[in-house]
Amino acid sequence: MSETTGTAEAQARILSAALPFMQRYENKTVVLKYGGHAMGDAELGRAFARDIALLKQSGVNPIVVHGGGPQIGKMLQKMGIESKFENGLRVTDRSTVEIVEMVLAGSINKEIVALINSEGEWAIGLCGKDGNMVFAEKARKTVTDPDSNIERVLDLGFVGEPVEVDRTLLDLLARSEMIPVIAPVAPGRDGHTYNINADTFAGAIAGAVQASRLLFLTDVPGVLDKDKNLIDELTVAEARALIKDGTISGGMIPKVETCIEAIERGVEGVVILNGKTAHAVLLELFTEHGAGTLIVP
Numbered sequence: 447m448s449e450t451t452g453t454a455e456a457q458a459r460i461l462s463a464a465l466p467f468m469q470r471y472e473n474k475t476v477v478l479k480y481g482g483h484a485m486g487d488a489e490l491g492r493a494f495a496r497d498i499a500l501l502k503q504s505g506v507n508p509i510v511v512h513g514g515g516p517q518i519g520k521m522l523q524k525m526g527i528e529s530k531f532e533n534g535l536r537v538t539d540r541s542t543v544e545i546v547e548m549v550l551a552g553s554i555n556k557e558i559v560a561l562i563n564s565e566g567e568w569a570i571g572l573c574g575k576d577g578n579m580v581f582a583e584k585a586r587k588t589v590t591d592p593d594s595n596i597e598r599v600l601d602l603g604f605v606g607e608p609v610e611v612d613r614t615l616l617d618l619l620a621r622s623e624m625i626p627v628i629a630p631v632a633p634g635r636d637g638h639t640y641n642i643n644a645d646t647f648a649g650a651i652a653g654a655v656q657a658s659r660l661l662f663l664t665d666v667p668g669v670l671d672k673d674k675n676l677i678d679e680l681t682v683a684e685a686r687a688l689i690k691d692g693t694i695s696g697g698m699i700p701k702v703e704t705c706i707e708a709i710e711r712g713v714e715g716v717v718i719l720n721g722k723t724a725h726a727v728l729l730e731l732f733t734e735h736g737a738g739t740l741i742v743p
């Protein structure tokens with residue numbers, strides 16, 4: 447057998463194994479949250495864009511929501527502004543929100559669009575402001591001191607929660623074979639611009655379009671237990687307990703909270719996986735053994 451035939455046979459085997467999975471997601475919407483920590487490496491960025499293009503070519507309707515926390519941090523540092531987080535959310539004053547919009551809806555958004563387009567697809571870069579897609583309200587968060595049990599209201603400035611999502615533009619783009627790439631910035635009815643955690647934003651979009659899958663691509667294999675081992679499957683109750691006892695902390699808190707809300711809103715499957723593994727998206731959707739942590743009711 448020639449090497450070429452061997453390769454062709456191997457490729458055919460791979461394709462036939464992937465076919466039932468491709469059929470499962472045909473005409474289905476998959477929301478992919480591409481985290482700032484999963485970006486950075488040029489080769490991985492190209493692999494991500496190739497996966498998105500391949501999903502589209504397989505008949506899936508992908509919607510990308512991206513973050514860019516570390517990239518915002520770098521820009522703020524250049525401008526001499528300190529980054530401050532409370533429960534995984536950036537405290538966002540007036541000058542910070544301007545930089546957040548510039549980095550998210552500007553450079554990062556266009557970079558992802560260009561990468562997907564260079565794979566032969568037609569991606570279009572948006573934020574919540576475009577087509578009146580998302581409206582936000584000032585986030586009202588509280589934290590409870592574990593020692594005193596006293597609840598404290600957090601003032602995070604211009605941090606928003608998505609309260610209205612209009613899917614009209616997304617439906618239009620899906621019918622036009624375009625791939626939306628969305629930055630988590632949205633206006634309020636009060637005229638302010640709000641910085642929204644990208645996980646929260648992705649959850650709201652996935653809920654509005656009743657996505658079949660919501661995938662979070664981050665920089666860890668999934669949710670890790672106290673000994674740093676991957677948890678393959680996590681129920682909503684178990685996830686809440688891990689947040690309460692501190693095993694889940696920082697940026698993983700909004701991620702897991704979003705997973706819980708997305709399931710409650712009717713999203714069929716929610717997975718947290720490692721975006722630093724090349725082709726993590728295809729491995730998750732088109733192979734028998736998915737990757738990462740599956741959150742289940």
Ligand SMILES: Nc1ncnc2c1ncn2[C@@H]1O[C@H](COP(=O)(O)OP(=O)(O)O)[C@@H](O)[C@H]1O
Binds near residue numbers: 480483663671694699
């Ligand atoms: N139990 C946990 N399992 C996995 N990651 C955790 C856990 N608790 C906290 N984290 C942190 O959450 C981070 C992922 O959240 P975040 O930094 O917001 O990523 P992204 O930019 O992809 O949204 C991980 O890099 C890790 O440091």
Ligand SMILES: CC(=O)N[C@@H](CCC(=O)OP(=O)(O)O)C(=O)O
Binds near residue numbers: 482483513518534630
């Ligand atoms: C309110 C809030 O925290 N907003 C985030 C938005 C970007 C984001 O969520 O990016 P990652 O997904 O890369 O973490 C921020 O300012 O960093």
